[in-house]
Amino acid sequence: MTGGKPAQHAELALLLEVAGTPKPGNVDRERDLADLRFEHFLAGAVGARPGLEAASEGEALGPAILRAVEGMSEQSGGNTQFGALLLLIPLVSATGETSPTPESVTDVVRATTVSDAAAFYRAFDVVDVRVGEPPTDEDGGEVPDVRQGSAAVPAVERAGYTLYDLMEISADTAGGDMVAREWTAGFERSFEVATRIEKDEGPVTDRAARAFLWLLGEQPDSLIVTAHGRERAAAVTERARSLRNADEAEVSSFADDLVEAGVNPGATADVVAAALYIALARGLSV
Amino acid sequence: MTGGKPAQHAELALLLEVAGTPKPGNVDRERDLADLRFEHFLAGAVGARPGLEAASEGEALGPAILRAVEGMSEQSGGNTQFGALLLLIPLVSATGETSPTPESVTDVVRATTVSDAAAFYRAFDVVDVRVGEPPTDEDGGEVPDVRQGSAAVPAVERAGYTLYDLMEISADTAGGDMVAREWTAGFERSFEVATRIEKDEGPVTDRAARAFLWLLGEQPDSLIVTAHGRERAAAVTERARSLRNADEAEVSSFADDLVEAGVNPGATADVVAAALYIALARGLSV
Numbered sequence: 001m002t003g004g005k006p007a008q009h010a011e012l013a014l015l016l017e018v019a020g021t022p023k024p025g026n027v028d029r030e031r032d033l034a035d036l037r038f039e040h041f042l043a044g045a046v047g048a049r050p051g052l053e054a055a056s057e058g059e060a061l062g063p064a065i066l067r068a069v070e071g072m073s074e075q076s077g078g079n080t081q082f083g084a085l086l087l088l089i090p091l092v093s094a095t096g097e098t099s100p101t102p103e104s105v106t107d108v109v110r111a112t113t114v115s116d117a118a119a120f121y122r123a124f125d126v127v128d129v130r131v132g133e134p135p136t137d138e139d140g141g142e143v144p145d146v147r148q149g150s151a152a153v154p155a156v157e158r159a160g161y162t163l164y165d166l167m168e169i170s171a172d173t174a175g176g177d178m179v180a181r182e183w184t185a186g187f188e189r190s191f192e193v194a195t196r197i198e199k200d201e202g203p204v205t206d207r208a209a210r211a212f213l214w215l216l217g218e219q220p221d222s223l224i225v226t227a228h229g230r231e232r233a234a235a236v237t238e239r240a241r242s243l244r245n246a247d248e249a250e251v252s253s254f255a256d257d258l259v260e261a262g263v264n265p266g267a268t269a270d271v272v273a274a275a276l277y278i279a280l281a282r283g284l285s286v
Numbered sequence: 287m288t289g290g291k292p293a294q295h296a297e298l299a300l301l302l303e304v305a306g307t308p309k310p311g312n313v314d315r316e317r318d319l320a321d322l323r324f325e326h327f328l329a330g331a332v333g334a335r336p337g338l339e340a341a342s343e344g345e346a347l348g349p350a351i352l353r354a355v356e357g358m359s360e361q362s363g364g365n366t367q368f369g370a371l372l373l374l375i376p377l378v379s380a381t382g383e384t385s386p387t388p389e390s391v392t393d394v395v396r397a398t399t400v401s402d403a404a405a406f407y408r409a410f411d412v413v414d415v416r417v418g419e420p421p422t423d424e425d426g427g428e429v430p431d432v433r434q435g436s437a438a439v440p441a442v443e444r445a446g447y448t449l450y451d452l453m454e455i456s457a458d459t460a461g462g463d464m465v466a467r468e469w470t471a472g473f474e475r476s477f478e479v480a481t482r483i484e485k486d487e488g489p490v491t492d493r494a495a496r497a498f499l500w501l502l503g504e505q506p507d508s509l510i511v512t513a514h515g516r517e518r519a520a521a522v523t524e525r526a527r528s529l530r531n532a533d534e535a536e537v538s539s540f541a542d543d544l545v546e547a548g549v550n551p552g553a554t555a556d557v558v559a560a561a562l563y564i565a566l567a568r569g570l571s572v
Contacts, residue, residue, distance in 0.1 A: 008332050015301070015328040029315055029324065032489075038315065039491050042301040043572040046294050049335070075572045203318075205325050286329040286361045 006095040006281065007052035010088045013276035014045035014081055016286070017269060020208035022251045024216065024240065025224075025258030025265045029205070033259060040077025047071035048085055055092040061108065062116025062163055065089050069123040079127045083179045083223075083270035087190060090183070091277055099281040102186035109183045112163035118153045120163050125149035132226045135173040143169055178222040178267040182274065189215065193275035197284065204276070204286050212272045213251060217241030221265035228263060236263060292381040292567065293338035296374045299562035300331035300367055302572070303555060306494035308537045310502065310526065311510075311544030311551045315491065319545060326363025333357035334371055341378040347394065348402030348449055351375050355409040365413045369465045369509075369556035373476060376469070377563055385567040388472035395469045398449035404439045406449050411435035418512045421459040429455055464508040464553040468560065475501065479561035483570070490562070490572050498558045499537060503527030507551035514549060522549060 018041040021028040027038055051068025055061070068085045094100040094108045124146050134145045143166065144152035144159070161169075170180035182190055193211050200207040217240035220233035236258070243251050258264070280286075304327040307314040313324055337354025341347070354371045380386040380394045410432050420431045429452065430438035430445070447455075456466035468476055479497050486493040503526035506519035522544070529537050544550070566572075 008335070012329055012332045015332065016325060019324055019328060037489055037491075038305055039302060039489055039572050042305060043298055046298045046301065049294070077572075203323055203325055205323075286325050286363075 005053075006056040006092045007049055009280040010052045010092050010277050011045050011049045012286070013088065013273050013280060014048065014084060015042065016204050016208055016276050017084070017273040018042075018045075020205045020212060020272075022248065022255040023209050023212045023269065024251065024255040025236070025263050026212075026269050028209070028255070031255065031259055033262075033264070036077045036080070040075045041080045043075035044072040044077070044080035047074045048081060051085070052088065052092055055089045056095070058093075060116055060119075061089055061093060061112050062119030064093070065116075066119040066123045066126075069126050073127045079129050081270075081273070082123075082127060082129050083267055084273040086179045087182055087187070087270055087274035088277055091187070091190070091274060091281075095281055099283075100187075100278060102188065102191055106186050109164050109167070114157055114160055114162055116163040117156050117161050117166055120166070121146060121148075121152050121156055122150045130223065130227060132173075135169050137169050138172075176222065178219075179270055182271065187274065187278075189218075189271050190274035190278060193272060194278035194282070197275055197279045198282070204284065208272055208276055211275060212268060213240055213243060215271060216265055216268045217244060221268045223266040223268075224263055232263065236265065291339075292342040292378045293335055295566040296338045296378050296563050297331050297335050298572070299374065299559050299566060300334065300370060301328065302490050302494055302562050303370070303559040304328075304331075306491045306498060306558075308534065308541040309495050309498045309555065310537065310541040311522070311549050312498075312555050314495070314541070317541065317545055319548075319550070322363045322366070326361045327366045329361035330358040330363070330366035333360045334367060337371070338374065338378055341375045342381070344379075346402055346405075347375055347379060347398050348405030350379070351402075352405040352409045352412075355412050359413045365415050367556075367559070368409075368413060368415050369553055370559035372465045373468055373473070373556055373560035374563055377473070377476070377560060377567075381567050385569075386473075386564060388474065388477055392472050395450050395453070400443055400446055400448055402449040403442050403447050403452055406452070407432060407434075407438050407442055408436045416509065416513060421455050423451075423455050424458075462508065464505075465556055468557065473560065473564075475504075475557050476560035476564060479558060480564035480568070483561055483565045484568070490570065494558055494562055497561060498554060499526055499529065501557060502551050502554045503530055507554045509552040509554075510549055518549065522551065 019029045021030045027033055027036055032038055048068040048071050050071050051064050054067050055064035072081055090105050090108045091100050094105040131146055134143045136142050144155040167180040167183040170177045171184040193215055196211050197207045220237045224233040224236055243254055305315045307316045313319055313322055313327055318324055334354040334357050336357050337350050340353050341350035358367055376391050376394045377386050380391040417432055420429045422428050430441040453466040453469040456463045457470045479501055482497050483493045506523050510519040510522055529540055
């Protein structure tokens with residue numbers, strides 16, 4: 001695909017991400033989880049598109065995220081691409097005549113308001129997202145719990161947090177959320193992985209799978225930290241790193257182990273989806 | 287997905303169709319062909335959406351088909367879903383407050399004009415589609431060759447063929463094109479397969495694969511007839527029929543044989559995509 005609009009590239013990034021295989025611990029072209037299947041990801045990507053289009057047309061980040069998450073959720077698998085959309089919406093919003101850059105996407109996320117934060121909280125009404133305990137801000141104040149969804153909006157508004165403020169607090173938390181770290185560090189990992197994908201060769205879905213394994217070996221996945229603790233996340237990272245030059249059978253065996261254990265490096269997959277979008281926006285063709 | 291718009295359902299139908307496996311002879315979740323890969327179908331579905339949206343918003347069938355085919359073709363695999371779009375565009379166009387019916391879609395295709403026929407010919411400029419020799423009409427006149435694309439438009443206009451006229455001629459030809467037969471017979475097979483999918487159980491992609499095998503055993507695939515002759519197509523139908531109660535391993539072995547032999551029952555896949563759309567439009571959820 002060349003010359004497509006940003007929303008098309010973003011939707012395709014979601015589809016290419018889930019189609020890459022083997023992608024240890026995640027749903028991929030060859031693996032379903034018990035209640036979360038490949039087809040839920042297909043429907044999630046298709047459903048997210050109106051929100052992605054809204055971002056492309058200049059809608060504020062919070063409402064665009066809410067709309068994309070609502071659309072994504074119109075399938076029975078639950079949360080498929082929430083984290084990926086939190087990365088894609090600002091990237092799409094930062095795409096204009098030219099492809100997004102670390103600077104342009106940083107400008108976009110820094111410009112978010114309290115009303116974007118409120119819409120973000122409302123998105124948690126729509127779908128169950130696995131998150132940890134609420135972090136505390138630099139003054140030791142407890143940030144309203146996103147798991148309360150819209151019920152927490154008045155508290156968010158009283159505290160005057162913008163969506164960027166919230167991401168900054170989450171990024172600074174021990175075991176900091178990978179998506180929040182992207183927001184506050186110029187989408188560094190996303191751009192780094194995009195360049196890897198561009199320099200790689202062969203089918204894009206294979207490149208996505210290799211990029212996923214590489215990133216998983218670089219840093220503990222924050223979704224695994226939340227669900228299974230730091231030690232487990234570190235062990236997964238170590239094994240991923242040891243498999244960098246392994247053949248596909250060994251990687252597949254790792255993939256089967258993680259699926260069996262219910263260990264899902266979902267945050268790493270979110271960053272790969274963002275990286276695929278950047279690469280497509282910069283001209284990568286399928 | 288529930289309550290989505292027709293264009294979303296149509297795009298999702300394309301994605302669910304290609305994700306079904308095993309789907310003997312076609313690209314599926316587990317199989318790529320040499321130069322035609324799963325990722326090309328993902329990009330084709332994403333790219334087709336603006337054309338599907340145009341149809342949903344009332345654009346005439348020919349221009350909507352042309353737009354969908356143009357978008358579908360923005361990937362390097364070539365023709366991925368041309369035939370499926372020829373079925374989906376009228377079905378989407380016939381979807382309003384209620385889901386499409388054999389009657390409503392027949393009204394839509396019968397209302398096509400010479401200008402729709404011209405746009406259809408122009409779509410052949412965009413992508414290489416495997417078609418047979420041009421048929422002759424009932425007076426023995428030779429129908430302009432679609433393989434000439436836009437160069438044939440003046441001849442089409444002189445002859446005054448509507449798009450429906452052209453489909454009627456193709457449907458009546460020996461080994462008649464399955465897509466053309468759907469147009470002229472109230473999308474009979476598409477509705478029949480939709481009902482099978484609705485009555486089936488389990489993941490929708492599995493239902494799609496079973497529906498594909500069933501339909502392949504019902505009638506020779508017209509794309510196989512064009513590419514390999516009637517005898518080969520009949521043999522494939524016979525084997526598909528014999529596998530109706532077989533286990534997945536036997537069906538997979540059939541799938542591998544067809545891929546190896548380069549035998550691609552693409553027209554059967556097109557009808558399954560149309561059937562998936564009808565089922566989604568009638569309320570099937572993923």
